[in-house]
Amino acid sequence: MRRVNVEDIFDLTGFAVDQEPHIVLDPQICRSCDHRGCVTACPAGCYTWSEEDRQMGFVYDGCLECGTCYIVCDKGAFTRWRYPRGGFGVSYRMT
Amino acid sequence: MRRSFEAVVVGAGPAGAAAALGLARSGVDVALLERGAFAGEKNMFGGLLHRMPALEAVFPDFWDRAPLERHVVRKSLCFLTGEAGFTVQFETGAFDRPPYNGYTVLRPVYDAWLAEEARRAGAACLTRCTVDDLILEGDAVRGVRVLRDGGEIRAPVVIAADGVLSLTALKAGLRQPRLDPDGMAVGVKALIDLPRPAIEDRFGLVRDQGASMEFVGCTAGVRGGGFLYTNRDSVSVGLVLHIGSLRDSGRTPYDLLNAFLEHPMMAKLLRGGRLLEYSAHVIPEGGYDAMPRLCGDGILVAGDAAGLCYATGLNLEGINLAVHSGLLAAETVAEARQSGDLSARALGRYREKLEGSFVLQDLKLFRRAPRMLHIDRLYGAYPEVICELMERVYRIDGSPKRRLGRLLAGTTREKVGLRALLADALTAWRSV
Secondary structure (H helix, E strand, O other), X not given: OOOXXXXXXXXXXXXXXXXXXXXXXXXXXXXXXXXXXXXXXXXXXXXXXXXXXXXXXXXOOOOOOOOHHHHHOOOOOEEEEOOOOOOOEEEOOOO | OOOEOOEEEEOOOXXXXXXXXXXXXXXXXXXXXXXXXXXXXXXXXXXXXXXXXXXXXXXXXXXXXXXXXOEEEEEEEEEEOOOOEEEEEEXXXXXXXXXXXXXXXXXXXXXXXXXXXXXXXXXXXXXXXXXXXXXXXXXXEEEEEEOOOOOEEEOOOEEEOOOOOOHHHHHOOXXXXXOOHHHEEEEEEEEEEOOHHHHHHHHOOOOOEEEEEEEEOOOOOOOEEEEXXXXXXXXXXXXXXXXXXXXXXXXXXXXXXXXXXXXXXXXXXXXXXXXXXXXXXXXXXXXXXXXXXXXXXXXXXXXXXXXXXEEOOOOEEOHHHHHHHHHHHHHHHHHHHHHOOOOHHHHOHHHHHHHOOHHHHHHHHOOOHHXXXXXXXXXXXXXXXXXXXXXXXXXXXXXXXXXXXXXXXXXXXXXXXXXXXXXXXXXXXXXX
């Protein structure tokens, strides 16, 4: 059976991607974070940490709106954390 | 879009749809707001819904009416290690006839059905409506602001059923800004297509019978467990992982899920299956002590938003509590409107109603369960002890047998230690 590969999340789950991000973070705060739990805990792999650039990368397109990052982040890195505008974001059909 | 109602319900999940249904049936002009394009679009769960007497009271023909997948006749709990598994299983004919004890459902279908019932009862269902803020007069909630047409929707009372993070309850000052990662879990799930005959043969089912399986020891030591529920033509397989423990492990939910799906026992059950959809959501598992305040002036909180969910290892319940709380919230609002008093004090009847029902009685009964679920040995050492013990019991290799008690003492001493075993047993005994 095919593995769950979050790189191909758009083949696995439906999305209506908004142009405006529903989550915005301040990467400056992520630099001094001692765990960066969001990187591994996010079930969609939306967060990537580059040790070389010391930079947190975040893409909201494949966000499952599950809430894990909201809970795992204890550094207050989000300057915005809300759900997408009506009709945008993840769209489950069968789950 | 109309701007003013007698009541507004935020979120058309099980709690919100039930609340709107209850209010509409009491003749209240209610708006049910849903941020998805349809109710259920954003919602996922493991897949097993328990019996909901309160909803059966609303719909006497519930079983024919609701879009159910299979009714569950068999429950099992399986302790897994790398290549072994020890399963405790219970099956009864009593669960094979109405009123069924539980059933599997698909949320985009089930939630849409319940919201449609609310609409037919007279609720105004407004989809694609993300609530972004509350309208406050002093401390009293007087409506919501939505991310659509810069809109305001006014109502003298709001029921917040907007799910586990409840940004609505937060804005009303009813919950703490920080949610404890140790009291929250994330569920990840793969919906896997399997032909009906394969499901029936592999799980030993006939007609619309369903099986519910839960697993411990399949999370590489991360606090949590696995589940498998049979739908009509698919199975829901996934993991529930405590967020604090997941963070500390440095593991990813999808790697753990893939490892679970590839466990030899699981791979056999899922052979030839096709991955249909991947989904994830946070679950409030903090129990009674993690609940927010349930009412304020002009506002009530229901379902996951109110933290009405519990996990004991054997019982994992949430949606039945959500539906019940939604109906009680509706009842409270309908009564409070009669007296014209929608203050926090008048709406406080809601809490009394919950206290008088199984919802808060069960949450209180199991209020120490989260403490038991924080025993890390449950997720590694104990499944290993059990599987190793069973292997020693059943293995025939020419060496003389030993008494069961000695085998158990030996295996436990190696992996856990007697003192830790006794302490854990005491914690577990007090919890459930």
